[in-house]
Amino acid sequence: MMNIQVAERSVSPMTGHQSKGEPAVGAPVTRNEEAHHELAIRVRDLNLWYGQAQALKSINLDVYQKNVTALIGPSGCGKSTFLRCLNRMNDLIPGVRIDGLVEMDGRDVNEAKMDEVALRRRVGMVFQKPNPFPKSIYENVAYAPRMHDLVSRKTDVDELVERALRDAGLWEEVKDKLHQPGTSLSGGQQQRLCIARAIAVQPDVILMDEPTSALDPISTATIEDLMDKLKQQFTIITVTHNMQQAARVADYTAFFHLGEVVEYNDTQAMFSNPHTKKAEDYITGRYG
Amino acid sequence: MSQPFDEISAQLRRRHRKSARLKWISMGALGLAGLFLVLFFADMLVKGLPAFQQARIQVEVDYSERASQLPLAAVQENVRPLVSRGYLRLIPGRMDDNPELLGTTRMEWVLADGQVDQYLKGHHSKLRDSEQAVVDRLAAQGRAELRFNTTFFTRGDSKMPELAGIAAAAMGTVLTLLVTLAVSFPIGVMTAVYLEEFAPDNRVTQLIEININNLAAIPSILFGLLGLAIFINFFGVPRSTPVVGGLTLALMTLPVIIISTRTALRSVPDSIRHAAFGVGCSRWQVVRDHVLPLAMPGIMTGSIIGLAQAMGETAPLIIVGMVAFIPDVGGSFTEAATVLPAQIFTWAGEPDRAFIEKTSGGILVLLAVLITLNATAVVMRKKFERRW
Numbered sequence: 001m002m003n004i005q006v007a008e009r010s011v012s013p014m015t016g017h018q019s020k021g022e023p024a025v026g027a028p029v030t031r032n033e034e035a036h037h038e039l040a041i042r043v044r045d046l047n048l049w050y051g052q053a054q055a056l057k058s059i060n061l062d063v064y065q066k067n068v069t070a071l072i073g074p075s076g077c078g079k080s081t082f083l084r085c086l087n088r089m090n091d092l093i094p095g096v097r098i099d100g101l102v103e104m105d106g107r108d109v110n111e112a113k114m115d116e117v118a119l120r121r122r123v124g125m126v127f128q129k130p131n132p133f134p135k136s137i138y139e140n141v142a143y144a145p146r147m148h149d150l151v152s153r154k155t156d157v158d159e160l161v162e163r164a165l166r167d168a169g170l171w172e173e174v175k176d177k178l179h180q181p182g183t184s185l186s187g188g189q190q191q192r193l194c195i196a197r198a199i200a201v202q203p204d205v206i207l208m209d210e211p212t213s214a215l216d217p218i219s220t221a222t223i224e225d226l227m228d229k230l231k232q233q234f235t236i237i238t239v240t241h242n243m244q245q246a247a248r249v250a251d252y253t254a255f256f257h258l259g260e261v262v263e264y265n266d267t268q269a270m271f272s273n274p275h276t277k278k279a280e281d282y283i284t285g286r287y288g
Numbered sequence: 289m290s291q292p293f294d295e296i297s298a299q300l301r302r303r304h305r306k307s308a309r310l311k312w313i314s315m316g317a318l319g320l321a322g323l324f325l326v327l328f329f330a331d332m333l334v335k336g337l338p339a340f341q342q343a344r345i346q347v348e349v350d351y352s353e354r355a356s357q358l359p360l361a362a363v364q365e366n367v368r369p370l371v372s373r374g375y376l377r378l379i380p381g382r383m384d385d386n387p388e389l390l391g392t393t394r395m396e397w398v399l400a401d402g403q404v405d406q407y408l409k410g411h412h413s414k415l416r417d418s419e420q421a422v423v424d425r426l427a428a429q430g431r432a433e434l435r436f437n438t439t440f441f442t443r444g445d446s447k448m449p450e451l452a453g454i455a456a457a458a459m460g461t462v463l464t465l466l467v468t469l470a471v472s473f474p475i476g477v478m479t480a481v482y483l484e485e486f487a488p489d490n491r492v493t494q495l496i497e498i499n500i501n502n503l504a505a506i507p508s509i510l511f512g513l514l515g516l517a518i519f520i521n522f523f524g525v526p527r528s529t530p531v532v533g534g535l536t537l538a539l540m541t542l543p544v545i546i547i548s549t550r551t552a553l554r555s556v557p558d559s560i561r562h563a564a565f566g567v568g569c570s571r572w573q574v575v576r577d578h579v580l581p582l583a584m585p586g587i588m589t590g591s592i593i594g595l596a597q598a599m600g601e602t603a604p605l606i607i608v609g610m611v612a613f614i615p616d617v618g619g620s621f622t623e624a625a626t627v628l629p630a631q632i633f634t635w636a637g638e639p640d641r642a643f644i645e646k647t648s649g650g651i652l653v654l655l656a657v658l659i660t661l662n663a664t665a666v667v668m669r670k671k672f673e674r675r676w
Contacts, residue, residue, distance in 0.1 A: 092565060094489055117568050125566035131559035134582060143577070144567035197567060 040065040040205055040235040041086060046100035048081060048090065055081045057259040059100070063205075063252075068227055068236045070250030070267065072243060074282065077256040079239045083207050086237065087123040088116045104205075121148055124198035128210040130190035132182030132197070137174050140182045140193055141165060141200045148201055160200060167233075168196035169226050188219025195226065199234065206230070208238040212245065224249050243283060247271050255279045332648050332655070339649025342437035342450055343405035344397045345370060345426050349379070351389040356380045363398075366422055369415075372399040374451040399439070400432065402449035402642040408434060412641060440649065444615040445631065449642035452635070454650055456614040460530060460625030461599060461657075464610075467534020467621065468541055468598050473591055475538075476545030483546075484553040485575050504543035511540045512604030520608060528609035528624040536608050537598040544597065548590020552583035585672035592665035596658050602629040628654045 041063040048056035056078045063069050071079040081090065088109060090096045102109045109119050132140050141161045151157050161178070165171040170192040174185070182193050191211060198206050208227070212220040227236055227249050240246050246253050247267060254264040255278070263270065263279040274280040347367045355362035359376040375398050383389050400408075404423055407413040415423065426432040444456030479500075487493045515536030519525040525532045556579050564574040580587075605611065611630045618625050626634070632650040635643045 087566070089562070089565065092562075117570050120566060120568040125562075127559065127562060127566070129559060131557075131563040133560065133563060133578060144569075147573060147577075148568060194563070197563075201567065 038065045039063070040104070041237075042101070042103040043085075044101040044103070046082070046085060046102060047098070048078075048085065049097045050093070051095045055259050056085070059261055061254060061261055061264060063235060063237060065204075065235050066231055066233070067251040068231050068238060068249050069252045069254065070246035071237065071239045071254050071256060072241075072246050072282070073256035073262075075241075078259040079254075079256040080209055082256065083209055083237060083239050086205065086207055087120050087125055089125065091116060121201055122203050123205045123207060124201065124203035126191070126194050126198055126206065126208045126211050129214050130187055130194050132185075132190050132193050135182060136179045137165075137182050137185070137193060138178040141196050144197060144201045150201060164196040164200040165193075167199055167230065168192045169222065169229075170196055186219070188215050188222060191215060191219070191223060192226065195223075195230075199230070203234065205235045205237065208236065210239050210241060213241060220245070243271075243285075255282060257282070332651055335645055336648030336650075336652040338409050339440060339645040339652075340437050341409075341434040342439060343400040343408045344433060344435050345400045345404065345423075346395055346397050346431035347371060348393055349396045349398065350393045351379070351383055351391065353390070356383050356390075367426075369419055370401055370404050370423060370426075372401050372448060372450045374446065374448045375399045399450055402640065404432070405434075405450055406642050408432060409645075440646075442617075444617050445613055445626070445634065446615055449638075449640055449646060452643070452646055454628070454631060454653055456617045457626050457628045457631035457650070458653070459617050459619065460533075460610070460614065461627040463530035463618075463621055463625060464533040464537065464605075464627055465595055465599055467530055468537040469591070469595060471535060471538035472541040472545055472594070476542050476591070476594075477549050477587060479542075480546045480549035480553060481575055481580070484550050485579065486571065500543050500546050504547060507603075508540055508601055509603040509607065511536055512607030514539060515604060515608045526622055526624075528612045528626075530621045530625050532608045533605050533610045533625070533627065534621075536604050537601060540601065540604065541591075541594040541598045544594035545587075545591050548594070549583070549587045552586025552590065553579060555586065556582045585669050588672070589665045589669045592661055592668070596661040596665075599627075599661070600629055600654065600658060602627075602633055605630050606633075628657070 039062055041061075043059055043061040043063075046056055046059040047054065059082060061082075071083060073079050084090045085098065085102055086104075086109070090098065098110055104119075104123070107114060133143060135143065138161055141164050142157050145151050145160055146157065151160050162171060162175075165174060170189060173189060174193075177184075182190065185193060191214075195206075195211075212223050215223065224245060227238065230236060231251075238250070250267045252264065253267045253270045255262045255270070255274075255276075257278050263274060263276045265275070270279065271283060274283055345367070347363050347370075349362050350364075352361065357380075359379045360368060362376060362379050363371050403413045403415050407415050407420060407423055408427065413420075423432055439451060440453045442455050443451060443453030446452040483493060483497065515532060519532050519535050520527050525535065560578050560582065561574055564578045569577065602611075605627060609624075610626055611634060612624050612626050613634070614624060614626045628650065632647055632654065635647040635650060638646075
């Protein structure tokens with residue numbers, strides 16, 4: 001499985017950002033053979049400040065469609081902050097300043113004309129702690145599609161709820177108790193409900209912020225299998241503290257350190273042959 | 289070598305003694321507070337319960353031609369001072385309504401004068417000795433007794449204690465509180481929603497916050513002055529009415545509702561907001577569909593407590609003229625009215641001793657309503673409190 005060609009040049013964002021047409025510095029240079037090559041999100045020279053403190057420093061990253069991209073790195077390295085840049089959840093935090101380009105479907109998501117509600121309709125999110133709405137299982141899934149006017153007829157809603165729950169691998173477990181509160185489920189089931197809620201509006205991208213860190217190993221394995229299945233339909237970007245998880249589920253992995261992307265590569269290449277000392281140290285468990 | 293247990297225990301003894309002492313002191317404080325409460329309730333009950341009974345006497349009523357002109361003539365001279373003048377005044381009207389009464393003489397149970405009532409209850413009364421003898425004789429014949437006082441719950445104020453009732457004030461309180469609720473609930477909740485969910489955290493909103501918190505601590509009589517200056521003098525709202533009283537109390541209730549609503553909103557976990565934003569809710573949708581429903585029990589509790597506070601308030605209403613003499617039970621927002629605490633205040637100032645029990649009776653009614661309101665708040669909180 002390690003017969004993938006490894007790039008000669010090491011990847012470092014520190015060589016400075018490049019003009020938009022050229023390949024990004026942070027882009028992986030080797031890829032899975034079967035992987036998609038179309039861009040989902042293109043990030044160029046992204047900087048972010050919390051007040052005076054700079055949390056992201058000149059990030060360049062290309063996210064490929066219908067792949068799982070994992071963001072790894074020690075605590076406080078900016079991976080969650082970066083993730084939230086992609087659906088503008090950082091807008092909710094006062095005192096955040098962002099510059100740089102986050103391009104999706106030919107549009108800068110930070111531009112004034114971009115409606116963050118429209119963006120979040122296409123970029124769904126699953127959070128660290130399962131946070132189903134305090135409503136029934138059915139309502140949790142049906143709420144967003146109804147709100148976005150994707151469906152209105154009762155039968156269509158029923159159908160959509162079933163499909164989303166099936167896709168999230170939860171249907172068989174909850175089909176007889178759709179009208180019980182979402183919070184009555186176990187932690188792992190709740191997280192899959194949150195995934196069903198996110199995919200119910202058919203987004204292009206699903207952001208997952210440490211989706212399994214609050215779950216037991218069995219639930220974690222279920223979610224990982226699910227991610228593997230969902231990447232047929234969606235682009236998945238996940239933050240994880242768990243290196244093995246990144247190695248298991250991700251097609252691409254970006255290693256963040258102190259607000260920078262130190263290395264971004266094909267996961268297998270990254271784990272078998274990291275190009276930077278920092279990434280190697282982190283992956284081999286010498287720190288982090 | 290570490291210290292042996294006995295030695296450590298010896299050192300600890302003083303600390304244990306101290307905490308035991310503090311425990312006894314605080315239990316004492318609680319006991320004292322409970323004692324005061326019991327004394328207060330006992331006093332109110334002893335003084336107020338008699339107000340729910342009123343003396344009636346059985347006398348011969350002569351519906352003669354003369355009585356229709358001069359009501360006093362309807363009863364015999366010896367019992368005349370014992371019958372309520374308020375009752376006698378009604379006789380000509382009753383004769384007009386029922387012409388067949390004319391010329392008949394009937395034995396009837398009639399409302400006794402307030403002094404007879406006081407005498408029968410064993411209180412000091414202004415009855416002369418001869419009158420007392422008549423009452424004693426009637427009582428011995430079973431023609432004078434204390435009955436349940438429906439008048440107290442069905443009529444407005446009167447200068448005659450036997451006719452004074454709490455109904456006009458109760459109706460005034462209901463109307464006033466309706467105005468207060470209609471004004472302060474939407475404004476208070478929306479203000480809190482804006483401050484908590486929409487407003488940026490800057491100097492201006494901080495200033496507003498501080499002022500709202502201070503507003504809750506302002507002596508209520510100042511709200512009365514504000515109501516007088518703004519609602520009556522500037523906007524020309526008619527004085528003494530439930531509208532102006534309600535608006536004034538709304539000013540007072542607003543900070544309570546705002547503060548409790550903000551607390552309730554703040555207790556909604558951020559994870560719910562993030563979840564809602566994450567599926568593409570606009571800010572208003574987040575608030576309307578997710579935050580407000582979760583915060584509602586807290587908001588309701590705060591509002592009911594705010595209203596209960598407003599209901600017990602007298603000082604600002606004195607300023608806007610709601611301490612009026614209201615003999616008729618009204619039903620309009622724009623007619624002069626009075627409220628329960630103001631009625632109690634008025635009765636407390638009456639020189640006639642018979643009003644003492646009316647005052648206490650009014651307080652019992654007010655307390656009963658307040659306890660009901662607060663109990664409703666507790667029940668609602670328990671009922672709608674959802675753990676998610």
